[in-house]
Amino acid sequence: MENHYICPHCRGHLRVGENIVLKVRNTQREKGILLLHPEVGNYTSLINPHFTIIEGERLDFFCPLCMNYLDAAIDENLVYMIMVDRQGTEHQVYFSRVADEQSTYRVSDDGIMLTGVHSYKYTHFKSSDQQMSSLQN
Numbered sequence: 001m002e003n004h005y006i007c008p009h010c011r012g013h014l015r016v017g018e019n020i021v022l023k024v025r026n027t028q029r030e031k032g033i034l035l036l037h038p039e040v041g042n043y044t045s046l047i048n049p050h051f052t053i054i055e056g057e058r059l060d061f062f063c064p065l066c067m068n069y070l071d072a073a074i075d076e077n078l079v080y081m082i083m084v085d086r087q088g089t090e091h092q093v094y095f096s097r098v099a100d101e102q103s104t105y106r107v108s109d110d111g112i113m114l115t116g117v118h119s120y121k122y123t124h125f126k127s128s129d130q131q132m133s134s135l136q137n
């Protein structure tokens with residue numbers, strides 16, 4: 001079984017096939033559907049070319065099912081979802097809502113894994129080198 005992503009508010013399933021489906025809004029308040037890759041640390045994403053994203057702007061992320069913000073309370077630049085792994089264990093996956101910023105943190109009972117070239121920016125999460133390398137492999 002593969003990883004699943006669920007909304008922290010309504011617990012609705014956000015993954016469809018090889019995509020995590022999210023609703024986003026840019027600073028011009030345009031709305032769009034954003035598809036993210038379900039593998040943590042893979043920053044491939046898809047959005048309609050008519051939706052403008054300015055580098056460095058902060059996007060609003062919403063659950064497309066209950067329309068709640070996915071904002072993380074710990075930092076205004078982070079959003080989060082719940083990931084359910086193959087064993088059925090739940091993890092919190094935090095990532096940056098700043099366009100073109102690559103920082104993702106998987107928070108579990110056994111520790112934190114971080115990935116992305118900008119992951120140093122958010123110091124709420126500390127991780128050992130060993131955990132970092134295991135995620136990058």
Ligand SMILES: [Zn+2]
Binds near residue numbers: 008009011066067068
């Ligand atoms: Zn929801």
